[in-house]
Amino acid sequence: MADTQVDEKQVDEKQDARAERKVAGLARRIEAFGREHGGTEAQVAYIGERGARIVLVGEDGGWGDLVAPSYAMAQSAVEKAGVTVHESFDGEFAAKVRTGPYEWKRMAGIQLGGAGAGAGA
Numbered sequence: 001m002a003d004t005q006v007d008e009k010q011v012d013e014k015q016d017a018r019a020e021r022k023v024a025g026l027a028r029r030i031e032a033f034g035r036e037h038g039g040t041e042a043q044v045a046y047i048g049e050r051g052a053r054i055v056l057v058g059e060d061g062g063w064g065d066l067v068a069p070s071y072a073m074a075q076s077a078v079e080k081a082g083v084t085v086h087e088s089f090d091g092e093f094a095a096k097v098r099t100g101p102y103e104w105k106r107m108a109g110i111q112l113g114g115a116g117a118g119a120g121a
Contacts, residue, residue, distance in 0.1 A: 019073060026068055026077035030056060034083065037062045041084045041093060044074045054078060055089055061098025 034040035037058020045053045047067070052074035054066045068074035078085050086093045 019069075022069065023073050023076045023080060026054070026066055026073070027080035029066060030054070030077060030081035030083060033058065033064060034081070041086060041096070042078045042081075043086045043089045043093065044071065044078060045089070046071050056083075057093065057096050059096075061096055063097045 030040065030042065033056050037060045039059040040056050042057075043055045045055065047053050051067055051069045052071040054068060054074050054077065055063065056065060057063045066074075066077075068077060075085075
């Protein structure tokens with residue numbers, strides 16, 4: 001039984017180390033995004049079993065997102081990166097996002113039923 005406890009402890013330590021590396025990697029990506037876009041703010045949203053989505057909005061209006069394996073890891077990553085975190089994606093925070101032709105074309109395609117959709121489809 002003692003061997004089982006040692007094995008479980010080693011497994012837990014490996015999982016903790018893996019989680020710490022993942023959080024550190026996410027934080028580095030958030031920091032890099034901020035450097036590229038003149039600063040960044042974030043919002044963390046739970047997306048079910050897949051984990052949590054970290055939405056990033058740069059000072060220049062650029063935006064992106066990352067997916068963390070868990071909400072706790074996403075929270076740890078934004079805290080480690082030292083960015084402002086918003087409770088929701090609305091108001092002044094959402095108004096900072098600048099979209100380009102690519103996003104508008106994609107949104108129109110989704111509304112019209114995807115590629116090839118149009119009049120008479």
